[in-house]
Amino acid sequence: MSSHTPIGRKVTLNDIAAGCALSRATVSLVLRGSPLVNKHTRARVEQELRRQGYVYNRAAANLRRRTSSSIALVLNDLTNPFFAEFAAGVDQTLGEAGFVTLLGCTGESATREQAVLSSLLEHGPGGIILSPAEHSNAHEVLAAIGTQAPLLLFNRELGGAMPEFAHWDQLMLDNQHGTRLATEHLIARGHRRIAFFGGHLDSSSCRQRHAGYAQAMQAAGLTIEPHWRIECAPTRLDAAHQTHALFTGTPTPTAAVCYNDAVALGLMLGLNQRGLRPGKDFALTGFDDIAEAALGMPPLTTLSTAPRERGQQAAQLILQRLHEPQADSRKTIAAVQLIVRESSCPPSTT
Amino acid sequence: MSSHTPIGRKVTLNDIAAGCALSRATVSLVLRGSPLVNKHTRARVEQELRRQGYVYNRAAANLRRRTSSSIALVLNDLTNPFFAEFAAGVDQTLGEAGFVTLLGCTGESATREQAVLSSLLEHGPGGIILSPAEHSNAHEVLAAIGTQAPLLLFNRELGGAMPEFAHWDQLMLDNQHGTRLATEHLIARGHRRIAFFGGHLDSSSCRQRHAGYAQAMQAAGLTIEPHWRIECAPTRLDAAHQTHALFTGTPTPTAAVCYNDAVALGLMLGLNQRGLRPGKDFALTGFDDIAEAALGMPPLTTLSTAPRERGQQAAQLILQRLHEPQADSRKTIAAVQLIVRESSCPPSTT
DNA sequence: TTGCCGATCTAGATCGATCCAAATCCGAGG
DNA sequence: CCTCGGATTTGGATCGATCTAGATCGGCAA
Numbered sequence: 208m209s210s211h212t213p214i215g216r217k218v219t220l221n222d223i224a225a226g227c228a229l230s231r232a233t234v235s236l237v238l239r240g241s242p243l244v245n246k247h248t249r250a251r252v253e254q255e256l257r258r259q260g261y262v263y264n265r266a267a268a269n270l271r272r273r274t275s276s277s278i279a280l281v282l283n284d285l286t287n288p289f290f291a292e293f294a295a296g297v298d299q300t301l302g303e304a305g306f307v308t309l310l311g312c313t314g315e316s317a318t319r320e321q322a323v324l325s326s327l328l329e330h331g332p333g334g335i336i337l338s339p340a341e342h343s344n345a346h347e348v349l350a351a352i353g354t355q356a357p358l359l360l361f362n363r364e365l366g367g368a369m370p371e372f373a374h375w376d377q378l379m380l381d382n383q384h385g386t387r388l389a390t391e392h393l394i395a396r397g398h399r400r401i402a403f404f405g406g407h408l409d410s411s412s413c414r415q416r417h418a419g420y421a422q423a424m425q426a427a428g429l430t431i432e433p434h435w436r437i438e439c440a441p442t443r444l445d446a447a448h449q450t451h452a453l454f455t456g457t458p459t460p461t462a463a464v465c466y467n468d469a470v471a472l473g474l475m476l477g478l479n480q481r482g483l484r485p486g487k488d489f490a491l492t493g494f495d496d497i498a499e500a501a502l503g504m505p506p507l508t509t510l511s512t513a514p515r516e517r518g519q520q521a522a523q524l525i526l527q528r529l530h531e532p533q534a535d536s537r538k539t540i541a542a543v544q545l546i547v548r549e550s551s552c553p554p555s556t557t
Numbered sequence: 558m559s560s561h562t563p564i565g566r567k568v569t570l571n572d573i574a575a576g577c578a579l580s581r582a583t584v585s586l587v588l589r590g591s592p593l594v595n596k597h598t599r600a601r602v603e604q605e606l607r608r609q610g611y612v613y614n615r616a617a618a619n620l621r622r623r624t625s626s627s628i629a630l631v632l633n634d635l636t637n638p639f640f641a642e643f644a645a646g647v648d649q650t651l652g653e654a655g656f657v658t659l660l661g662c663t664g665e666s667a668t669r670e671q672a673v674l675s676s677l678l679e680h681g682p683g684g685i686i687l688s689p690a691e692h693s694n695a696h697e698v699l700a701a702i703g704t705q706a707p708l709l710l711f712n713r714e715l716g717g718a719m720p721e722f723a724h725w726d727q728l729m730l731d732n733q734h735g736t737r738l739a740t741e742h743l744i745a746r747g748h749r750r751i752a753f754f755g756g757h758l759d760s761s762s763c764r765q766r767h768a769g770y771a772q773a774m775q776a777a778g779l780t781i782e783p784h785w786r787i788e789c790a791p792t793r794l795d796a797a798h799q800t801h802a803l804f805t806g807t808p809t810p811t812a813a814v815c816y817n818d819a820v821a822l823g824l825m826l827g828l829n830q831r832g833l834r835p836g837k838d839f840a841l842t843g844f845d846d847i848a849e850a851a852l853g854m855p856p857l858t859t860l861s862t863a864p865r866e867r868g869q870q871a872a873q874l875i876l877q878r879l880h881e882p883q884a885d886s887r888k889t890i891a892a893v894q895l896i897v898r899e900s901s902c903p904p905s906t907t
Numbered sequence: 908t909t910g911c912c913g914a915t916c917t918a919g920a921t922c923g924a925t926c927c928a929a930a931t932c933c934g935a936g937g
Numbered sequence: 938c939c940t941c942g943g944a945t946t947t948g949g950a951t952c953g954a955t956c957t958a959g960a961t962c963g964g965c966a967a
Contacts, residue, residue, distance in 0.1 A: 217705070219952090219953055219954080221953080230916065230917045230918075231917085231918095231953090231954080232916075232917055232918080232956085233916055233917070235954065235955065236916090238954095239955090243914080243915065243916085262679060262703070262705055263954090264679070264681060264952095264953055265681070265954090266616045266620055266680065266681050266953085266954090267620055267922090267952075267953035267954040267955090268953080268954050269616060269922090270614075270616055270617055270620060270921095270923065270954075270955095271953080271954050271956080272922080272954085272955060277680070280660070285641050285642075285648070286638070286642055286645055286848070288638055288641065291635055291636060291638065291641035292635075294641075295635040295662050295664075298635070298660050298661065298662045299662065299664075302661070302672075302673065302676065305676070307659055307661070307677060307680050308659070308660040309627075309657055309658070309659060310630070310644070310648050310657075310658040310660040311657075311658070312645050312648045312649065312652075314645075314649075323652065326652065326655070326657065327657060328612055329612060329613045329614070330615050330616065330626070330627065330657050331615070355567070498793065498849070499849055501826075502793075502825065502826050502853075504854050567923090569923055569924085570924065579947090580946065581924080581925090581947085582926085582946070582947055585924065585925065585926095586945095588924090589925090593945065598945080598946085614922095614924065616923085617922075617924040617952090618924050619924090620922095620923085620951095620953065620954090621923080621924050621926080621952045622924085622926090622952080908967100909966105909967085910965100910966090911964105911966085911967100912963100912964090912965090912966105913962105915961080916959105916960080916961075917959085917961090918957105918960090919957095919958100920956085920958105921956080922953105922955085922956105924952090925950105925951080925952090926949105926950085927949095927950090929946105929947085929948085930946080931944105932943105932944085933944090933945105934941105934942100934943100935940100935941090935942095936939105936940090937938105
């Protein structure tokens with residue numbers, strides 16, 4: 208960097224213009240690659256830009272142009288590898304489009320979500336990608352963001368009614384189809400008595416996943432015993448704890464479709480404690496394909512949601528919305544893919 | 558420079574001022590909570606702000622005040638739960654201080670790091686927190702960011718000399734001490750043939766971790782066979798792939814100190830594939846204490862770096878630097894803590 | 908020489924906020 | 938009634954870029 212540049216003081220268009228005896232306007236044209244400038248002039252300017260170590264001030268440009276070059280990404284839990292991977296995908300695609308990601312974490316608190324959203328809004332993002340906190344609702348979100356920026360909901364639905372005048376898009380996972388695939392897979396392996404294990408009844412994703420399971424069972428003409436639906440918190444620990452509930456009534460299931468991978472891994476622990484070998488004596492499937500799923504003992508059959516690809520998709524959707532602000536709001540449902548591993552064995556012959 | 562999209566019409570200070578027959582300046586004073594304004598006027602203005610749904614334009618304010626309210630966070634790998642947790646910590650503390658996080662992921666590519674840094678710089682962050690990509694060097698980083706914003710290096714040193722005139726702070730982990738603790742622990746459990754597994758030889762953190770291991774081995778009077786140092790990318794997949802290298806020469810090790818948790822978990826996978834039970838037939842330790850470490854099969858003995866706290870600390874350090882731009886640059890080394898779990902079994906007797 | 912034209916370049920207003928100096932208001936004191 | 942001073946309020950310039958409308962400059966046909 209040139210030593211004649213005073214440290215700390217920023218170089219502006221005016222400095223460059225003065226440096227080559229041109230006007231601000233011309234230098235600005237050069238910066239934006241306008242064909243109006245003489246190529247000789249352009250070369251002179253570009254040299255001066257380098258010489259003075261000029262850095263473009265996008266905030267000033269955005270102010271004048273009334274545009275934005277950032278997108279807010281608000282996540283309920285960055286600690287969850289699923290969302291971390293999602294964030295990486297979002298950032299990658301936004302970066303390629305010349306946008307920058309404004310990050311905000313809410314830690315599953317609707318209150319913090321409010322605060323984070325309005326703080327980010329002040330920085331004028333062109334759009335918002337939001338994976339809502341657990342008890343967040345449409346009314347609160349609307350109060351926080353108004354109609355300043357288009358919103359893309361990811362992964363969870365919001366409580367309360369969606370406002371019609373705002374263009375809120377959605378990107379969701381195909382929960383129902385996923386568990387249906389898993390259930391059909393278990394049926395194809397020969398299972399007839401299949402349980403649905405884990406999750407909270409009042410969560411929308413749990414309801415959807417259970418519906419997919421029920422649909423597959425019904426399509427195969429199999430009956431579902433009431434005691435084959437066991438509720439538990441979507442954590443490994445609670446799942447291990449509730450394992451016994453699978454075996455209290457008759458007939459007992461030979462397999463279980465689990466709410467997600469965490470629950471499935473907990474169920475594996477619980478089975479081991481009862482002397483049952485998961486993937487040998489009892490079959491099970493998960494949902495999410497978290498990194499540990501492939502590493503489990505045995506490796507877990509599960510549904511891959513490709514979180515990085517979902518992130519890229521989310522970024523594309525919001526960029527598309529920026530391009531067409533008035534288009535109808537759309538709901539996208541991302542396909543999930545069944546990953547067959549060893550946990551989904553045929554029923555044991557004993 | 559890509560073309561960006563126009564935003565809907567915004568409410569500005571002028572609209573508020575007109576709405577209550579006051580000047581822009583007065584409204585601005587109200588916004589900033591100045592004691593100069595009459596409390597009756599203030600109430601009128603605040604009502605009008607709510608009525609029109611005003612959103613503060615921080616970019617415009619920052620332009621005039623020549624300040625910044627954002628910090629860039631540039632990470633080599635957000636997919637790694639260690640960095641994800643770190644990012645959550647950074648974002649939390651920055652948010653509490655009224656700053657917003659500009660996220661950038663480099664995916665371990667020094668080239669992308671350059672691009673990401675200069676793109677983020679155009680948005681005028683007040684400072685930068687950088688966990689460098691693997692082959693990044695001081696010269697390139699300097700070229701990208703110049704002296705526009707103070708830099709805090711996290712986790713890795715940069716290749717090449719640190720420029721003296723720039724105030725580059727550092728926050729590092731006590732890598733060497735950590736692996737030394739882990740190695741001493743394995744030795745105390747009775748191991749004599751201990752390998753060092755994973756990481757890239759040219760990464761500074763890998764060198765430091767290896768040095769701690771070597772130091773402990775030497776202090777215990779144990780020799781290190783050259784083929785006990787296996788290099789691999791710091792990912793689960795590559796670690797699983799390279800597992801065989803541990804068993805190609807004689808004498809074979811009975812335990813391994815791994816570069817980090819990702820590598821250790823990958824090694825577990827590789828061991829399982831070879832029919833060896835990690836934590837029974839072969840002992841291993843990790844580094845980072847990511848969430849999965851405690852949940853592994855078996856749970857992983859590792860070094861806790863408290864990534865969330867490191868993130869908070871990093872945010873505090875950069876904010877402090879903003880407050881005192883001229884202070885001497887400082888290097889902080891964060892302690893790590895050995896967490897003993899089941900993976901570090903005594904050597905198998907067979 | 909004059910006038911027109913395309914190719915280049917530029918002055919000045921502008922985006923939405925802040926800062927500064929100066930104006931205005933209002934009641935007390937002379 | 939007028940002046941003075943503290944409490945409020947305000948006009949206009951400003952941050953660093955972009956935009957609009959118009960200036961400047963050769964060259965060439967009339």
